[in-house]
Amino acid sequence: METLRTTYMLSGMHCAGCAAQVEQRVSELPGVMKATINFGASNLIVEGVVNHDKVIKEAEKEGVTAKPMGVKMDEDVPKSFVQAHKDSIITGAATVLFLAGWLLGLSGYKVAEVTLLVLSIVIGGYKTARSGLYGLRKLNFDMNVLMTIAVIGAFAIGAWIEAALVVIFFSLSNTLSVYTLEKARNSIKALMGLAPREATLIRNGQEIRLDVEEIQIDDVMIVKPGEKIAMDGVIVKGASSVNQAAITGESMPVEKGIGDEVFAATINQQGSIQVKVTKRVEDTTLAKIIHLVQEAQGQRAKSQEYIDKFSKIYTPVVIVLAVLIAVVPPLFFGSVWSDWIYRGLALLIAACPCALVISSPVSIISAIGNAAKNGVLIKGGVFLEEAGVLKAIALDKTGTLTVGRPEVTDIIPANGVSEREFLEISAALERYSEHPLAAAIVRRAERDKIVLPEAEDFSAITGKGAQGTVNGVTYYIGNPRLFNDLETDIHQIQKEIERLQNEGKTAMILGTKERVIGVIAVADEVRESSKQAIARLKEAGIKRTIMLTGDNQATAKAIAEKIGVDEYRAELLPEDKVAAVVELQRKYGKIAMVGDGINDAPALATSNVGVAMGVAGTDAALETADIALMADDLTKLPFTIRLSRATVRNIKQNIWFSNGINILTMILIVPGYASLLFVALADVVAAVLVVLNAMRLLKINPTK
Incomplete structure (x- = not known):
């Protein structure tokens, strides 16, 4: 045991509810000062005196597998088939037991039928029941609590088949959600696997092969044609073209020579080069990108905050409503108890906000992952949503609309x-x-x-x-x-x-x-892409583009007309650009400011969304911008706007769809038109469709 800040990679985490349960369980362990779950990046950060085995066991109680990063345990040992497909095996076993029991029941073997159905319920619902009972003790009324109460109720009134099918459907929903969410998170896992784990170095006049963790600053690497560059550095010998798509999203290779900077995970395409290392493995541009994207995927968007607040009120209200439906008609109107208890249980299942609670985070995960893959860093769901509603964008001239080398x-x-x-x-x-x-x-x-x-x-x-x-x-x-x-x-x-x-x-x-x-x-030469980017911004729905420059009126006018921006502000000092952004906010509402991230920092900070361009290798700009375009490619800005708008639409679609399904099934339950099976199946379909809808964001292409 040691005092440290440990990050655990998690797998099998299908919803924000189970993430909160894991976070709470680990927080209560002795010696743990703080535990924080990043649902988007699927990791857990634990601060304090950490016993890895206990943390792993608490996560496993929620069906989540935890693996410490940077701790030499069993992380390099491949999972067995059973470990890798545990959820699927449990769902499959529960289904087989149900089918066997149902067939025996048709043949008249009632005792065998009930026995197998009970086994199916226990195996398929054990994890849900354990989480639900833990939630009840903590007065945390999540979907596991609702499902547990519903299954126990169905069990009590002898609805064995319905109880077993509800458990199977819920287990299937969780399994499919885990699978589809993991696919959405794969963009980050792919980034993590981009850089090679070893490199060839020259030490004491000899070539040696070392793990990247052992490489020091000022070591010199030999990178042969076709090899990936393992570390950030500067070329000290040779020249080549380098494919930087992994970092900047640029499709065309970039010519590099002595004195030029190169990045880990980029590919040396032609000549052999020698590179002096300038950053340790944990500080490379790729490492910063991964860290920033993981943080961004864990940040809550405004829509997610609304859903969280809604769920905290919604779930207890639904439990009370279900009790009233089950009790009032039999007590006061002489209705049959079993019928109305059945409807109350169906209402509990219908009210499970499975699809709702993942509707926002899964869209954010998909969009941020797609952006990172294409050389755009979006710092969180808040900025993604803000960019999705912009009507006007201000752009600094020098280095943004122009090459920046007059x-x-x-x-x-x-x-x-x-x-x-x-x-x-x-x-x-x-x-x-x-x-x-x-x-x-x-x-x-x-x-x-x-x-x-x-x-x-x-x-x-x-x-x-x-x-x-x-x-x-x-x-x-x-x-x-x-x-x-x-x-x-x-x-x-x-x-x-x-x-x-x-x-x-x-x-x-x-x-x-x-x-x-x-x-x-x-x-200063106008970028070839500037005119095209401005035109595509308008196609993406931006109503006004404004150029800000320190140039005089005549020069500013000539460049503005050449590029095609709608307005320009000329003869601006640095403080005048801040005032211009404030004025544009009053005029157009929310404003994005695009600049180099350093000289334009005050204006970027004043805007609603600060966009820094060409920041690969520029740590300050990476850290300060809300959105960072890694390459000097302004056409990535229209892509970012299109992706942001699509994400806002996607989240709204998911919320309306999940709420609509819930309301529809609840309406059908009261007159008795919806069975437990129908409701459970609707819950599965809603959750899976929400995730699949969000994954469409991964398909948005910068070139279209």
């Missing part, structure tokens, strides 16, 4: 200054700036092999430009607003500035307080 397009010197001298001064100033436009000027100077003088007293002027002293003269570089503030006459280059801006370029002026030295234009 280049110099025009240099227009003035007042007798040469182009080379102009570039020398402007690059000397801008090399101390972190702005992408500044980087473009420095790159141009490097390409022209200009030796840059030192710039002293450099300072950035937020939202306007920068200043510094070069060769004893104080220069300024920035947008026209900066020179208007300096009261410098820019009349002589005004027409050139307007022309450049109308072409969609960003014009920056270089000068002193007294005179203008010239203007330099920089343009």
Whole structure:
């Protein structure tokens, strides 16, 4: 025994009710400080002094198999056929006993019939009865309690066949639910199996094969053509194309060379490369994705919170109603006791909210799993539902709608200054700036092999430009607003500035307080996918798209028209983007903001749904965004919106369908039109159809 935080992988957990039972049982174990079930990811997190055997036994009491992660027990030993198919075997055994008893009853062997039917009830309903009695002791009136009371009641009035069939149907429903839910969860299990467990390393000049757990940061891996990359790292030798679909969802391979980052679980397609490891196995991008998706699948959506509250009131009310139906007509109207007790028992079964309680979580599990498989991380059901009702989306320009790597397009010197001298001064100033436009000027100077003088007293002027002293003269570089503030006459280059801006370029002026030295234009290439993505967003139901940028009005207008956004807001400082999001929320209601997840963090946090793009390998953006697009592929945004809308529809369909089935069967019970068998079968069909409906979300494709 040791004090730790242990995660247990669970299997056989078919509903939120049994998850709550496992959580409560484990919480009551001596030394356990806290136990938390993640129903979506199907795991249990236990904090405190943990005895693994006791935790496993408590889970088994609910028919759930628990396996500690990272604990060397029997997790690597394959399950026997009986262990792997325990629920199916129990259901099958109960069915065989029922059929044998029923046939013997037809032949006149009543004692043998009753004996076999009782055995069928005990074998098929033992797990349900144990959970139901535990729930009664804790005053937790879940579906196991309702089913247990109903079967005991049927047993008491001699309805052996009905009692046995109710047990079989309920057991079958649980078995099918476990099977279909496990299929929905397989997207995460598939992620967990993507990365290889071993890698070839160079140590002391020799090639050795090691488990990934033994690999340290700065170790160098050899990755041959066709091999999967085992760890995150940086290429230090060689070049190749890498299939990054497992991480980013990109269908096309990406060319990689020395200095480029690569991720665990991606595939080296061509040349042999050597990769220096930058992260331990538990910190890789893939590991973070798995962790975030598991957390997301366990978070409760608003619809699920409604269902939980509804069920807590609904179940006790139904028990009272069933008692009244069973007792009032015989007591006050002289009706036959057995008939009305039978109807009361049928009402208990009809009222079992099996389908209802899984209607939301199974849809969330399916949608988040599908998104993760296609390079989109959705942080929980809340954000999935929020994205499903959006009418407007704001998008930052730089790095989102554009490539984010601007280049110099025009240099227009003035007042007798040469182009080379102009570039020398402007690059000397801008090399101390972190702005992408500044980087473009420095790159141009490097390409022209200009030796840059030192710039002293450099300072950035937020939202306007920068200043510094070069060769004893104080220069300024920035947008026209900066020179208007300096009261410098820019009349002589005004027409050139307007022309450049109308072409969609960003014009920056270089000068002193007294005179203008010239203007330099920089343009950021619009992504090829941007126009297509905006069009597909409208097809997905987004009414308004708004571009936010720090560019001037003319440049912003040119880019907005080229891409096809409905509106734009220009000349925005970082704090202005937050104000713009607030204004758009007042105008359109809920707003999503799409940006790079770092520079746009305040605006993303202010929006209802913050979407960060191109965040593979960017831990900060992965953690802060509500939705993260792993690749620099804006077409994944329409896919996310379509998936979110489909999920909202799916949840509503499931809730209406499950409630409708329950209400219909309860209406049929009172006049005696619905038997115990009909009601039990309806419960099975409803639960299975709800899960199958939710699994349709796994089929939604980014390319359609």
